[in-house]
Amino acid sequence: MLAPAAVLAILLAPLPGPTVAVEDTMRTEVPEVLVRAPRVTLDEILARVARGEARRDSLLRDESFLATLRVVRAAHGDHPPELVAESVSRVYRARPHRVRTLVLRRWEAKPGKRKSGDMDMNFDASMDETIVNFAFRPGARDQFRYAIVGRDLVGGHLVYRIRFEPRSLLDPAAPHGLVWVDTNEFVIVRQEVGFDHPPAPPLISGVDRMVIEREFVDGMWMLHRVLLRLEFGLPLPKVGRGLDMSMQFDQIAVNRGIPDSVFTAPLVKR
Amino acid sequence: MSAGANGATNAGGNDAASAGVRRAARALALLAALAMAAPCAAQVPPAPAPPDTAFGRYLETLSDSTDRYFGIAAEPVDTVGLDTVLASHGATTHPFGFTVMPAFSFTRVDGPVPGVSASISGSDDPMHPGFGTLGGKLAYATGPNDWMGYGRYHERLFLGVHAFDVQLWAGRATAFMNRDRDSRYLDTWRAFVWGGDGAHYLRHDGFAAALEHDSGPWRATLGFRDVLESPRDVSASWNLLGRRLVVPFNLAAARGRTHELALDADARWHLVRGEAQGWLSNAGLGSDFDYRRVRVAAGAELPLGRTLALVPQAAYGRLRGDALPQQAFYLGGGPTLRSLPRDDRGGTTLALARVDAVLAKDLLSLAHVEDSGALPLRLGVFAAAGAVRGPDPYGGGDADGDWPRRAAWRSELGASLQYDTALLENGSFLRWSVAWAVGPGAGRPRVSVVLSRALDLLRAPAQ
Numbered sequence: 001m002l003a004p005a006a007v008l009a010i011l012l013a014p015l016p017g018p019t020v021a022v023e024d025t026m027r028t029e030v031p032e033v034l035v036r037a038p039r040v041t042l043d044e045i046l047a048r049v050a051r052g053e054a055r056r057d058s059l060l061r062d063e064s065f066l067a068t069l070r071v072v073r074a075a076h077g078d079h080p081p082e083l084v085a086e087s088v089s090r091v092y093r094a095r096p097h098r099v100r101t102l103v104l105r106r107w108e109a110k111p112g113k114r115k116s117g118d119m120d121m122n123f124d125a126s127m128d129e130t131i132v133n134f135a136f137r138p139g140a141r142d143q144f145r146y147a148i149v150g151r152d153l154v155g156g157h158l159v160y161r162i163r164f165e166p167r168s169l170l171d172p173a174a175p176h177g178l179v180w181v182d183t184n185e186f187v188i189v190r191q192e193v194g195f196d197h198p199p200a201p202p203l204i205s206g207v208d209r210m211v212i213e214r215e216f217v218d219g220m221w222m223l224h225r226v227l228l229r230l231e232f233g234l235p236l237p238k239v240g241r242g243l244d245m246s247m248q249f250d251q252i253a254v255n256r257g258i259p260d261s262v263f264t265a266p267l268v269k270r
Numbered sequence: 271m272s273a274g275a276n277g278a279t280n281a282g283g284n285d286a287a288s289a290g291v292r293r294a295a296r297a298l299a300l301l302a303a304l305a306m307a308a309p310c311a312a313q314v315p316p317a318p319a320p321p322d323t324a325f326g327r328y329l330e331t332l333s334d335s336t337d338r339y340f341g342i343a344a345e346p347v348d349t350v351g352l353d354t355v356l357a358s359h360g361a362t363t364h365p366f367g368f369t370v371m372p373a374f375s376f377t378r379v380d381g382p383v384p385g386v387s388a389s390i391s392g393s394d395d396p397m398h399p400g401f402g403t404l405g406g407k408l409a410y411a412t413g414p415n416d417w418m419g420y421g422r423y424h425e426r427l428f429l430g431v432h433a434f435d436v437q438l439w440a441g442r443a444t445a446f447m448n449r450d451r452d453s454r455y456l457d458t459w460r461a462f463v464w465g466g467d468g469a470h471y472l473r474h475d476g477f478a479a480a481l482e483h484d485s486g487p488w489r490a491t492l493g494f495r496d497v498l499e500s501p502r503d504v505s506a507s508w509n510l511l512g513r514r515l516v517v518p519f520n521l522a523a524a525r526g527r528t529h530e531l532a533l534d535a536d537a538r539w540h541l542v543r544g545e546a547q548g549w550l551s552n553a554g555l556g557s558d559f560d561y562r563r564v565r566v567a568a569g570a571e572l573p574l575g576r577t578l579a580l581v582p583q584a585a586y587g588r589l590r591g592d593a594l595p596q597q598a599f600y601l602g603g604g605p606t607l608r609s610l611p612r613d614d615r616g617g618t619t620l621a622l623a624r625v626d627a628v629l630a631k632d633l634l635s636l637a638h639v640e641d642s643g644a645l646p647l648r649l650g651v652f653a654a655a656g657a658v659r660g661p662d663p664y665g666g667g668d669a670d671g672d673w674p675r676r677a678a679w680r681s682e683l684g685a686s687l688q689y690d691t692a693l694l695e696n697g698s699f700l701r702w703s704v705a706w707a708v709g710p711g712a713g714r715p716r717v718s719v720v721l722s723r724a725l726d727l728l729r730a731p732a733q
Contacts, residue, residue, distance in 0.1 A: 066347065066349070066352070068347040070342075070343055072340075072341070072342055072343040081341050081342055081343070083342055088347060088352060090352075102355045103355065103356045104352040104353075104355060104356065105351065105352060105356070106356060138486075139486030139487065142487070142538070142539060142540045142541075143540075152328070154324055154325045154328040155323065155324025155325045155327075155328070156324075156325070157324075157325040157328075159325075159328070167540060167541050167571075167573065168541060168571055168573075168579075168724075169571070169573045169576065169578075169579040169628075169630035170571055170579050170581070170628060170630070170724045171697055171724070172646065172690040172697075173696065173697065180329075180332075182325075189329060190329065190332060196630075197632070197646055197690060198644070198646055198690070200691070201644050201645070201646050201689075201690060201691055202644040202645070202691070205644040209339065211336045211339075211340075213329075213332075213333060213336070215329075216326075225344070227336060227340045227343060227344055229339075229340070233644025233645075234644070244340050244341070244343035245343065246340065246343040246344060248344075248346075248347060250346070250347060
């Protein structure tokens with residue numbers, strides 16, 4: 001049996017030929033609600049981010065990950081981007097101050113006379129991800145200006161976008177940036193960094209873009225990748241005037257318990 | 271082809287009637303479906319996407335744009351063939367780090383000093399405990415035909431979460447007479463190439479120890495040294511260009527063994543920094559000398575909008591007790607008065623104030639020159655006033671006192687061009703200055719080139 005609406009639709013079915021659409025916007029009214037809850041200030045957000053990052057650090061006991069360093073010659077003229085070198089390592093870290101790095105792959109487009117280990121990444125034992133939270137550490141608060149540039153409510157997560165810029169106009173190496181803070185845990189989940197001035201002239205004449213991303217692993221936000229595009233003041237052998245560099249961290253495992261033997265056993269080459 | 275386009279094509283054709291029937295049938299079916307589904311929908315609302323899924327998609331969207339920007343640099347790693355270990359880094363294979371570097375310096379008291387420096391540092395691994403960094407330098411001063419060298423040790427110790435840096439030094443070295451200035455980068459080349467060596471020197475033989483704590487907002491250093499200080503003569507009057515020495519003599523230091531306690535503290539608040547330094551040496555410490563030396567300095571970097579930075583600085587120093595040349599305060603060159611030659615005047619009291627105004631943007635980008643990143647030149651102007659009082663190590667001077675006499679003050683105005691480079695020292699820049707003395711003593715403008723920092727009257731910030 002057809003519903004009355006369906007019958008009505010049949011009766012009102014348009015005749016063949018052009019028709020004119022009629023705008024029909026739904027209207028509704030909701031009563032005004034006076035919100036009396038105090039708004040969280042920027043200072044409070046910054047303090048919570050510092051605490052959130054410190055809490056995250058304190059929860060880390062050990063970690064292991066697959067680290068990939070990749071250097072790509074930037075596109076120039078008709079030449080497309082070209083992979084110059086890649087190094088892949090398995091890294092184990094545990095508190096206090098233990099680290100072991102196993103190099104699994106070294107690849108260079110044009111192997112030179114340099115030592116084969118020049119591209120290897122050297123990791124220290126520190127698990128505090130300073131590259132992510134350098135501008136939000138308590139000691140750095142007076143070196144930067146901060147501003148909230150946006151809030152996004154995404155699937156139950158309120159994400160603050162906070163811009164920071166150096167107070168100093170004269171420090172060429174001082175970066176500015178934008179961070180995405182997940183207020184569920186007040187940790188930084190993503191960051192974009194830039195420089196108003198070339199950070200190390202004449203060698204590095206500019207950093208076009210730098211992106212730092214974390215991913216959620218084993219209940220923790222962990223550094224997932226760092227990507228940056230550099231411009232050089234002078235052309236360098238093999239890479240020319242610019243390169244893309246990426247550090248990717250995959251297969252991350254946190255607080256799984258790493259046996260002492262990982263750090264003490266002699267290397268066995270297969 | 272889209273449905274809309276399809277409909278438009280058929281609107282006036284022979285199949286118009288059948289198309290209208292089809293549209294009506296579709297509408298009917300749709301309405302029927304909605305009508306039947308509505309009660310169900312009311313009872314079981316469609317489940318929203320799990321929050322973390324939505325949040326994950328939000329981050330993935332951002333990552334996707336990053337992937338597109340960086341291309342192959344952002345591609346996932348190919349994990350095939352990663353079952354072979356090529357090398358291992360870490361405690362078990364690299365317990366020590368060893369570095370050897372050639373060294374060279376040139377002064378008019380030592381001549382060419384070729385040498386070698388080396389350092390060895392321990393690892394962080396508890397199985398092979400770190401022992402800090404042990405370094406040293408051995409060099410031969412070809413002017414006086416003397417071996418020189420020293421050993422240096424640095425270790426970071428922790429008291430709870432607080433880090434303390436221990437530094438030990440022992441050996442023989444040539445030191446600046448002006449102990450408030452420490453930059454050496456350009457001095458060697460000035461002296462070696464055209465004899466433009468304006469500093470004065472003395473020799474240190476002995477040892478020194480220091481304990482430093484850096485909390486971030488403040489830093490304090492406690493030090494002690496037991497050093498035999500001795501005068502040096504000029505032994506190299508030549509240079510590559512064969513020019514006459516800018517300063518043909520070397521101020522003689524007072525000879526004696528000094529036992530000295532030193533306390534150095536600095537603090538920063540936003541872009542304001544201040545520091546206080548004190549040195550004490552007397553017979554109670556076993557020293558040949560008796561002096562109390564105090565120096566305070568403060569400075570700030572004040573941004574005016576985002577275009578101009580104002581950098582006011584001031585320093586005051588006072589030496590009581592023995593008026594030794596190696597403890598005097600000097601005025602001239604570098605961070606003090608740029609219209610005077612380096613260390614041109616000395617005394618037991620120093621007062622100095624300077625303000626620099628520096629454009630935040632570099633000149634080439636202001637001139638809309640593209641790709642100017644390799645040549646970041648910034649323009650600045652400055653004004654300064656300073657004076658010394660008390661016995662002058664060069665002879666003469668006036669009576670000791672806590673504040674310079676009015677007639678001793680010298681003022682200057684000038685302009686500078688600075689080239690930012692972090693290659694030599696973090697936060698440092700090369701600065702070309704032209705300075706004019708104003709008021710009494712005014713003369714020709716003086717041009718100078720120094721490696722400097724924004725707040726150069728204060729010691730270098732911690733790295």
